[in-house]
Amino acid sequence: MRQRHRFYRHVFGVCLLVMASMAFPYPLRSLALSGNALLIVLLAFELGQPVRPRQTRRHWSDILYRWTGLAGVVFQITWMVSPTTFAVVGFPVMVVITAFIFWSLKRLLLCLGQEARIGMEVLAGAVAGYLLLGISGGLLFGVMETVAPGSFVSHTDGGQALLLRGLPLNAAGLQVWSLDFTRIQYFALVSLTTLGYGDIVPATPPAEMASVALSICGPLYLAIVMGLLISRHTLQSEAEQVRGRPVDVPAPHPRSGAGSDDR
Numbered sequence: 001m002r003q004r005h006r007f008y009r010h011v012f013g014v015c016l017l018v019m020a021s022m023a024f025p026y027p028l029r030s031l032a033l034s035g036n037a038l039l040i041v042l043l044a045f046e047l048g049q050p051v052r053p054r055q056t057r058r059h060w061s062d063i064l065y066r067w068t069g070l071a072g073v074v075f076q077i078t079w080m081v082s083p084t085t086f087a088v089v090g091f092p093v094m095v096v097i098t099a100f101i102f103w104s105l106k107r108l109l110l111c112l113g114q115e116a117r118i119g120m121e122v123l124a125g126a127v128a129g130y131l132l133l134g135i136s137g138g139l140l141f142g143v144m145e146t147v148a149p150g151s152f153v154s155h156t157d158g159g160q161a162l163l164l165r166g167l168p169l170n171a172a173g174l175q176v177w178s179l180d181f182t183r184i185q186y187f188a189l190v191s192l193t194t195l196g197y198g199d200i201v202p203a204t205p206p207a208e209m210a211s212v213a214l215s216i217c218g219p220l221y222l223a224i225v226m227g228l229l230i231s232r233h234t235l236q237s238e239a240e241q242v243r244g245r246p247v248d249v250p251a252p253h254p255r256s257g258a259g260s261d262d263r
Helices: 002-021 030-045 060-080 084-112 120-147 182-192 205-244
Strands: 150-153 199-201
Touching: 002 030, 002 120, 030 060, 030 084, 030 120, 030 182, 030 205, 060 084, 060 120, 084 120, 084 205, 120 150, 120 182, 150 182, 182 199, 182 205, 199 205
Parallel strands: none
Antiparallel strands: 150 199
16 A cells, blocks of 8 residues: 555656646756656556555556556657657557556556545545646647647647747758647646637647547546545545444343342
């Protein structure tokens, strides 16, 4: 249990660092991409441990989960160092990272469901799952924009594609690493919360469907986690009431006629 609580704190801290790095001046914002890779590695090794109740040995699915995450990191690094003209290598990133993130959320919810007490560590793990969903959505939207430029456009910049904003005219030879994904990450988090300011919109059918999917996943995750935590808190409260209830000592039964003073 201590190892699981330590993982909750670590993944929550990394998610906060990734989001904080997006507020840095350009080009320091590119550190967020490294934070994404670090987050996936952390999930692969920590959630790659046995997570099922009463499971003591690693199952084949645990090994497959870990290797899926490591493969996602390799694909992501390959995509990051590729030039923008060869960003088609982002297709494996979209497929593998999407599968890995949803698998990670499933395993995270399984861990949260085994908690006997709802403390700050458990709440940090629940919030980290929500932030993970938004950060991963921003990564996938960014990959989609590099594969198909113009998938997301900004109305505040005259309908210009997001990744072309503020770049020089000879940006075709730049590496993906040097692009600024902050605006796309912002749009992903806004879509996750179903807020929708309207300043950024998806411009192609795949981008529209991806935005809708993320908008559905946000409230769905909150509903599942809230129901899970409320049920665990209710069981915890009932158990504490049972332990704190005074024990009723039965009154002694009166002895029949032998000790009577009526003689």
